Amino acid sequence: MQLGTRWTAGAQPPAAVPPVLHAQLAAVEAALSPEDPAPRWTLTFLEGRPIAELDTGVTVALTATGEVVVGHIDDDPLD
Template sequence: MQLGTRWAVGDETPSRLPQVVSDAIEEVEAALAEGDTDTSGWNWTLTWLEGKPVCELDDGTLVEYDPDTDEAIVTPYDDED
């Protein structure tokens, strides 16, 4: 695993992320805003696992990248686990 970076919810995503991942992050943030979730102080953490970006929101939501299909996979945090 390679460490990446952190950025605040609402800030621009790192330029090295695939566009589909950036788009998925924007969609997650839009859904949180639509639900009136207070994300002040929340951050995304980017790490690289086997050369692929993994973005985790402070609430546990994950956005991962599948380079074979050029798709972002969003896994919402499930507090029932």
């Protein structure tokens, strides 16, 4: 696994975040409560594919087939 980068939800994703993930990241962030402190995303790469994990456990990942999926850390988004 290669560590990518971290950023705060609601901020522009860093350049290291593949654009294919941006729409789903924004959709997840839109569902966050504006009254709570903004959680942070962590971008990693597993088997060469990007996975963004929010501090809340929500994940946005690119599967081997090129599909962007939203899940939870307890799920396996790469199946």
